[in-house]
Amino acid sequence: MDIQEYKGIFIFVQQVDNKIAGVSFELLGKAKELAKDMETEVTAVLLGYNVSGLCNDLARHGADKIIMVDNKALEVYATEPYAHSMYNVIEKYKPAVVLYGATAIGRDLAPRVSARVKTGLTADCTKLEIADDGTKNLRMTRPAFGGNIMATILCPEHRPQMATVRPGVMQKIKPIEGATAPVEKFDLEIGADHQNVQILDVIKKVSNKMDIQDAKILVSGGRGMGCPENFALLKDLADALGGTVSSSRACVDAGWVEKDIQVGQTGKTVRPNLYIACGISGAIQHLAGMEESDVIIAINKDETAPIFEVADYGIVGDVTKILPLFTEEVKKAMA
Ligand code: FAD
Numbered sequence: 001m002d003i004q005e006y007k008g009i010f011i012f013v014q015q016v017d018n019k020i021a022g023v024s025f026e027l028l029g030k031a032k033e034l035a036k037d038m039e040t041e042v043t044a045v046l047l048g049y050n051v052s053g054l055c056n057d058l059a060r061h062g063a064d065k066i067i068m069v070d071n072k073a074l075e076v077y078a079t080e081p082y083a084h085s086m087y088n089v090i091e092k093y094k095p096a097v098v099l100y101g102a103t104a105i106g107r108d109l110a111p112r113v114s115a116r117v118k119t120g121l122t123a124d125c126t127k128l129e130i131a132d133d134g135t136k137n138l139r140m141t142r143p144a145f146g147g148n149i150m151a152t153i154l155c156p157e158h159r160p161q162m163a164t165v166r167p168g169v170m171q172k173i174k175p176i177e178g179a180t181a182p183v184e185k186f187d188l189e190i191g192a193d194h195q196n197v198q199i200l201d202v203i204k205k206v207s208n209k210m211d212i213q214d215a216k217i218l219v220s221g222g223r224g225m226g227c228p229e230n231f232a233l234l235k236d237l238a239d240a241l242g243g244t245v246s247s248s249r250a251c252v253d254a255g256w257v258e259k260d261i262q263v264g265q266t267g268k269t270v271r272p273n274l275y276i277a278c279g280i281s282g283a284i285q286h287l288a289g290m291e292e293s294d295v296i297i298a299i300n301k302d303e304t305a306p307i308f309e310v311a312d313y314g315i316v317g318d319v320t321k322i323l324p325l326f327t328e329e330v331k332k333a334m335a
Contacts, residue, residue, distance in 0.1 A: 006159035010095040013046045023101030023167040028062040030170040037130035047085050049075035059181035066183045073190035076199050083112040084194040095160045102164035119158040125165050147265050147285040168213050168269035210244050217243030217274045224279020228256035233323040240330040248280045264289035279319045282307025
């Protein structure tokens with residue numbers, strides 16, 4: 001393999017029902033930064049059916065170029081037609097780097113593509129940078145050994161260098177109004193051989209809860225809340241502040257709350273304006289998901305709890321006593 005032949009950064013654009021996933025914009029933002037260091041350009045790879053209407057939005061978020069595979073077989077995500085399409089795009093255009101969101105779709109797709117193009121894949125990266133040793137290799141950093149160390153992984157002998165990144169980790173750029181990018185249509189035959197699954201029906205889970213990744217204020221509870229009933233105290237404070245309740249993994253594992261509100265390495269990465277950690281010790285796997293929050297307040301009865309090391313404000317005491325007082329004060333201030 002002549003790795004010099006491989007150029008450019010490609011982003012797999014995840015779209016469902018012609019709506020682009022936020023993580024794809026975040027990856028475009030990061031790619032723009034990496035492209036500067038690599039002296040190359042950013043290409044968005046858009047797969048789907050009747051998706052040309054999405055191209056301008058990709059350009060506004062940093063794509064210099066778009067490769068579009070528009071095919072009825074790509075209308076709803078299915079592993080084989082998508083893996084076949086990405087494989088063919090990579091074989092034809094030979095990108096140096098390909099990034100995917102670490103979503104259910106990205107996690108299904110990226111390993112299959114990496115096996116087909118015979119390259120490596122680093123999953124769940126939290127940091128991406130270009131090596132400044134002249135090689136311009138991609139340095140892919142991710143938590144390893146249960147989050148106790150950060151491992152930086154290279155793929156120096158194979159191309160493309162591929163990584164998945166979880167939603168919320170990278171930041172999208174401020175949209176460039178009026179930006180456009182050339183669109184190259186890549187026609188690909190997706191025959192019966194590549195459609196080994198037939199989707200009969202799509203049933204969507206309806207939820208009226210706000211996604212914790214979109215919340216500006218999170219009131220988060222840990223094992224120190226004592227019991228699931230005490231989560232009502234968090235809800236009261238969240239309601240008073242106009243925020244949302246989230247949780248540590250301990251409470252999810254105990255069956256107190258649903259997994260979709262878990263913050264951390266195996267939950268969601270959040271970056272709210274305000275994160276209030278209540279009865280959470282601050283394990284490294286929890287911090288990995290929230291330490292980028294603008295302001296962190298921690299309430300814990302143990303003054304040596306590691307959460308206080310990342311907190312901007314700390315309250316040492318019993319959450320069940322402090323939370324009602326906190327809520328009362330907020331309500332008074334808001335009245
Ligand atoms: P604990 O660590 O038990 O802490 C409870 C805290 O509450 C203590 O600090 C205690 O002093 C305080 N407390 C107790 N009673 C009160 C009270 N009445 N008032 C005030 N404070 C009180 N964890 C996550 O959160 N998210 C993840 O995504 C995640 N992923 C993981 C992935 C791996 C591979 C592994 C190995 C672990 C992962 N964990 C994750 C688990 C993590 O290591 C911790 O076990 C977990 O975060 C602990 O949750 P906690 O802080 O709620 O509970």
